[in-house]
Amino acid sequence: MTAQTFIGIDLGGTKIEIIALDQHGTEHYRTRTNTPKAPTPQEQYSAILESITQLVTQCEKDLSISNTPVGIGIPGSESKDTQLIKNANTTCLIGKPFRNDLSHYLKRPVQLENDANCFALSEAIDGAGQGKTSVFAVILGTGVGGGWVINQQLIIGPNHICGEWGHNPLPWHTDNDHPMQTCYCGKQGCIETYLSGPGFSQQTQLQFQLAMNSREIISQRSCHLLAQQSYEFYVDRLAKSLASVINVMDPDVIVLGGGLSNIDSLYEDVPKVWGKYVFSDSVKTHLRKNQYGDSSGVRGAAWLNR
Numbered sequence: 625m626t627a628q629t630f631i632g633i634d635l636g637g638t639k640i641e642i643i644a645l646d647q648h649g650t651e652h653y654r655t656r657t658n659t660p661k662a663p664t665p666q667e668q669y670s671a672i673l674e675s676i677t678q679l680v681t682q683c684e685k686d687l688s689i690s691n692t693p694v695g696i697g698i699p700g701s702e703s704k705d706t707q708l709i710k711n712a713n714t715t716c717l718i719g720k721p722f723r724n725d726l727s728h729y730l731k732r733p734v735q736l737e738n739d740a741n742c743f744a745l746s747e748a749i750d751g752a753g754q755g756k757t758s759v760f761a762v763i764l765g766t767g768v769g770g771g772w773v774i775n776q777q778l779i780i781g782p783n784h785i786c787g788e789w790g791h792n793p794l795p796w797h798t799d800n801d802h803p804m805q806t807c808y809c810g811k812q813g814c815i816e817t818y819l820s821g822p823g824f825s826q827q828t829q830l831q832f833q834l835a836m837n838s839r840e841i842i843s844q845r846s847c848h849l850l851a852q853q854s855y856e857f858y859v860d861r862l863a864k865s866l867a868s869v870i871n872v873m874d875p876d877v878i879v880l881g882g883g884l885s886n887i888d889s890l891y892e893d894v895p896k897v898w899g900k901y902v903f904s905d906s907v908k909t910h911l912r913k914n915q916y917g918d919s920s921g922v923r924g925a926a927w928l929n930r
């Protein structure tokens with residue numbers, strides 16, 4: 625085992641994954657377990673803490689290491705004011721001092737970030753954004769999130785919302801983009817209501833009366849004209865939403881993650897369109913697919929201590 629090892633944990637609604645990386649990003653250990661279920665939120669919370677502790681203990685035993693730095697990614701965030709978890713879809717974490725409790729269980733400091741930030745860090749350090757100064761990483765999945773990394777450092781910001789572009793309004797609205805839908809955040813016309821998987825499906829239903837999920841739209845667009853049109857609307861909306869990010873941050877590279885990042889044609893089609901919206905005579909920003917797929921979250925969690 626090399627001198628420096630980093631443990632990353634990805635806590636999801638169904639699985640908890642653990643990884644151990646050396647300083648070069650080589651993986652030395654990886655395993656996963658089911659996220660514990662329990663009759664009450666308090667019991668589930670305790671079971672999650674115990675499960676993570678067991679995973680870390682077993683990992684360190686198998687690798688003959690100890691007191692390894694631990695980072696964890698969760699689908700939620702920690703309030704800077706209270707250190708309590710908010711906006712988590714593993715709801716037993718909400719209102720809990722999770723990082724402090726885990727730190728107590730593991731007898732060491734623990735770094736914690738939301739899963740979009742872990743994804744961004746992973747792709748910026750040794751993924752699709754490797755070697756680039758400014759990397760904006762985007763999740764296009766059941767929700768739309770993002771994270772921003774400059775010089776391999778995660779940008780957090782005083783409100784801890786850096787990269788949350790999914791709840792900005794869709795820019796440069798056209799008639800095609802109406803009617804606006806209400807987002808779970810309470811606003812209307814958020815980017816997420818167009819570009820998330822459920823948003824893409826809902827827009828296709830509203831505008832073309834096609835009841836298809838995003839996967840079906842993509843697989844049927846070669847033979848279904850309306851599915852193709854809906855895809856073209858999606859490309860235009862993604863292009864203008866990313867253009868508004870480029871106008872503010874001007875990143876070297878934008879890395880896509882989440883289920884919709886698997887639509888390979890986006891990497892050609894979106895850059896053909898975004899020049900219309902970017903305030904520049906040419907656009908040198910790269911649009912790339914993530915390198916590590918579902919593993920980016922757990923790798924980025926390990927890199928929180930790098």
Ligand SMILES: [Zn+2]
Nearest residue numbers: 791807809814
């Ligand atoms: Zn919203």
